[in-house]
Amino acid sequence: MSDATASRVLNGVDAPVAAETRERVLRIAEEMGYAPNLAAKALATGRTKTVALWSVNLRAPHSSQVVYCTRDEIMKNDYDLTISDFKFRADGALDTSRLISWPVDGVIAVDLPRGPVPGLSNSLLGGKPLVSIGAYVLENVDHVHVDFAPMSAAAIRHLHSVGCRRIAYLVPNWFEWFRSCDDARLRGYETAMAQLGLETEFIVTEHEARPAVGPALKAHIAIHGAPDGLFCFNDNMTIAAARALREVGLTPGRDVKLVGCDGIDDSADFYPPLSTVVQPVEEMCALAWAFLARRIKDPEIPIQQMTLTAKLEIRESSTGY
Amino acid sequence: MSDATASRVLNGVDAPVAAETRERVLRIAEEMGYAPNLAAKALATGRTKTVALWSVNLRAPHSSQVVYCTRDEIMKNDYDLTISDFKFRADGALDTSRLISWPVDGVIAVDLPRGPVPGLSNSLLGGKPLVSIGAYVLENVDHVHVDFAPMSAAAIRHLHSVGCRRIAYLVPNWFEWFRSCDDARLRGYETAMAQLGLETEFIVTEHEARPAVGPALKAHIAIHGAPDGLFCFNDNMTIAAARALREVGLTPGRDVKLVGCDGIDDSADFYPPLSTVVQPVEEMCALAWAFLARRIKDPEIPIQQMTLTAKLEIRESSTGY
DNA sequence: CTGTTAGCGCCTTCAA
DNA sequence: TTGAAGGCGCTAACAG
Numbered sequence: 035m036s037d038a039t040a041s042r043v044l045n046g047v048d049a050p051v052a053a054e055t056r057e058r059v060l061r062i063a064e065e066m067g068y069a070p071n072l073a074a075k076a077l078a079t080g081r082t083k084t085v086a087l088w089s090v091n092l093r094a095p096h097s098s099q100v101v102y103c104t105r106d107e108i109m110k111n112d113y114d115l116t117i118s119d120f121k122f123r124a125d126g127a128l129d130t131s132r133l134i135s136w137p138v139d140g141v142i143a144v145d146l147p148r149g150p151v152p153g154l155s156n157s158l159l160g161g162k163p164l165v166s167i168g169a170y171v172l173e174n175v176d177h178v179h180v181d182f183a184p185m186s187a188a189a190i191r192h193l194h195s196v197g198c199r200r201i202a203y204l205v206p207n208w209f210e211w212f213r214s215c216d217d218a219r220l221r222g223y224e225t226a227m228a229q230l231g232l233e234t235e236f237i238v239t240e241h242e243a244r245p246a247v248g249p250a251l252k253a254h255i256a257i258h259g260a261p262d263g264l265f266c267f268n269d270n271m272t273i274a275a276a277r278a279l280r281e282v283g284l285t286p287g288r289d290v291k292l293v294g295c296d297g298i299d300d301s302a303d304f305y306p307p308l309s310t311v312v313q314p315v316e317e318m319c320a321l322a323w324a325f326l327a328r329r330i331k332d333p334e335i336p337i338q339q340m341t342l343t344a345k346l347e348i349r350e351s352s353t354g355y
Numbered sequence: 356m357s358d359a360t361a362s363r364v365l366n367g368v369d370a371p372v373a374a375e376t377r378e379r380v381l382r383i384a385e386e387m388g389y390a391p392n393l394a395a396k397a398l399a400t401g402r403t404k405t406v407a408l409w410s411v412n413l414r415a416p417h418s419s420q421v422v423y424c425t426r427d428e429i430m431k432n433d434y435d436l437t438i439s440d441f442k443f444r445a446d447g448a449l450d451t452s453r454l455i456s457w458p459v460d461g462v463i464a465v466d467l468p469r470g471p472v473p474g475l476s477n478s479l480l481g482g483k484p485l486v487s488i489g490a491y492v493l494e495n496v497d498h499v500h501v502d503f504a505p506m507s508a509a510a511i512r513h514l515h516s517v518g519c520r521r522i523a524y525l526v527p528n529w530f531e532w533f534r535s536c537d538d539a540r541l542r543g544y545e546t547a548m549a550q551l552g553l554e555t556e557f558i559v560t561e562h563e564a565r566p567a568v569g570p571a572l573k574a575h576i577a578i579h580g581a582p583d584g585l586f587c588f589n590d591n592m593t594i595a596a597a598r599a600l601r602e603v604g605l606t607p608g609r610d611v612k613l614v615g616c617d618g619i620d621d622s623a624d625f626y627p628p629l630s631t632v633v634q635p636v637e638e639m640c641a642l643a644w645a646f647l648a649r650r651i652k653d654p655e656i657p658i659q660q661m662t663l664t665a666k667l668e669i670r671e672s673s674t675g676y
Numbered sequence: 677c678t679g680t681t682a683g684c685g686c687c688t689t690c691a692a
Numbered sequence: 693t694t695g696a697a698g699g700c701g702c703t704a705a706c707a708g
Contacts, residue, residue: 039678050677077700079702098414137394398685398700684702686699
């Protein structure tokens with residue numbers, strides 16, 4: 035019995051194989067504990083049945099959620115997922131040093147900024163298709179877009195309706211850069227503030243991880259006093275902000291009303307429960323994989339794009355308790 | 356110029372290559388945006404420079420932390436990391452359906468239960484070395500052990516010292532199974548309770564994810580009333596427990612004092628800040644990689660084992676606020 | 677229905 | 693110091 039026959043059987047190709055031969059192959063494979071060498075397989079076929087997920091800041095809860103959902107979706111379809119993160123260098127270029135180099139059939143990238151991303155070259159992708167998920171508008175790419183703008187504006191109006199008159203935006207220092215990305219949160223914030231006749235106020239943190247939030251917020255409060263409403267770039271930062279507020283004797287949800295973005299698991303479990311602009315994570319991930327699967331099958335199809343809208347979830351962090 | 360020469364240059368082997376040739380190779384590689392085919396490389400060398408991390412419940416914050424630390428450690432050493440999770444089937448056997456199949460040079464497994472694990476066959480590992488990290492005692496395996504027992508007992512004594520007289524243990528339903536694993540938390544709990552002359556009380560949840568906690572805890576309280584102290588299997592469950600307590604009108608940290616395990620980021624940011632038995636995550640991960648790297652280099656070295664002790668961090672969830 | 681053949685891209689002798 | 697040759701384990705075309 036040749037290896038070719040074995041290959042036919044083991045891969046379930048509907049090639050004609052005698053039932054008896056098939057069984058013998060399966061039995062022997064079982065007996066010897068046969069496991070295919072995927073490297074050889076990949077080399078021979080040119081496909082790896084593996085997809086990469088690139089995300090910023092894997093340690094943030096929102097990323098965990100995206101990883102989790104994407105993984106579920108992909109494994110249902112008998113693909114593997116490699117997970118890695120990227121950073122941005124000071125000059126805004128992609129720092130790809132942390133990307134896993136295992137060859138893949140395609141890439142799903144989360145929250146890539148707008149426009150041609152320096153460092154995201156074709157040779158990085160090695161001709162493999164890329165699908166983007168995120169809050170920024172990307173053109174000429176398969177893209178699942180989550181539009182934060184309407185609900186960010188709604189969040190601001192909500193804060194106003196519960197009595198806030200000084201509403202600040204807590205945002206990582208990519209601020210100027212995000213302006214060029216057309217951060218929809220920022221746009222929604224500015225639009226709503228203008229409509230309400232309020233002045234914008236920005237609290238800028240060095241980066242988006244939790245430890246960066248406290249110092250920036252406390253420094254701002256020390257100089258300018260505390261705002262009565264705080265719109266946060268994401269829930270992860272909201273949690274750090276709530277802690278910092280308590281540390282300077284303010285009660286989040288009472289002295290300072292909070293609304294964040296993302297809708298992470300923590301937002302409902304935290305105390306007080308956090309108001310947040312929720313991303314439809316499952317839907318995003320399912321769509322991204324659908325786009326990618328189609329593109330892998332047929333690279334020639336036209337650009338696939340879809341815009342989903344976030345949803346405002348109101349909880350005690352902005353209504354009081 | 357032959358591919359062999361190119362290979363020699365590109366891999367930095369200290370084989371004799373003329374400086375001029377070397378430069379030419381590098382220049383051309385640069386020009387053509389050459390990226391090696393890792394599948395081919397792996398096939399030829401038999402090594403992938405990739406390590407797998409197997410963890411339970413990737414979505415839990417503690418797992419994120421372990422993933423993150425391990426990844427840092429490994430990438431420093433120019434290895435890649437594939438991340439996946441496993442489950443246990445009802446019969447206690449390993450459910451390996453979610454493990455990434457990309458071939459690796461070794462595996463780091465987090466919180467494998469004690470004893471021969473059904474389903475963890477040699478063919479699964481394909482002869483590749485395994486290093487285990489976790490709270491259970493494993494024998495005959497390279498293993499970084501975190502001993503929870505002393506600090507669990509200390510946690511119980513601490514709860515007693517702040518006035519708790521009815522201290523329950525909140526634990527996933529692997530309970531009986533964990534008994535056979537010799538869960539050190541359980542051991543510490545039982546030992547300390549006995550010493551204090553208190554009766555043990557167990558609140559068992561269906562699994563260890565947050566949604567399972569509320570129902571079990573509320574049901575328990577409805578029948579037996581609330582304990583005044585709660586020792587939790589992990590911080591993730593503590594967070595869900597705190598929420599459930601509030602939902603039935605009890606204030607965590609006052610009516611019910613809480614201590615969890617792990618020391619996740621959330622534990623400090625949560626309100627009230629959570630007392631917890633902290634795992635030395637960075638140290639664990641660094642050690643695990645050190646063990647694995649040594650084992651990969653020389654499969655013949657004797658079993659490597661190390662026991663680290665957890666550390667009790669006391670915060671307002673058990674002292675009141 | 678099954679075996680033979682020829683690579684996939686790279687590394688590693690070995691000989692020149 | 694370099695090139696040629698063989699092989700890693702598998703699949704895909706082509707004969708038989």
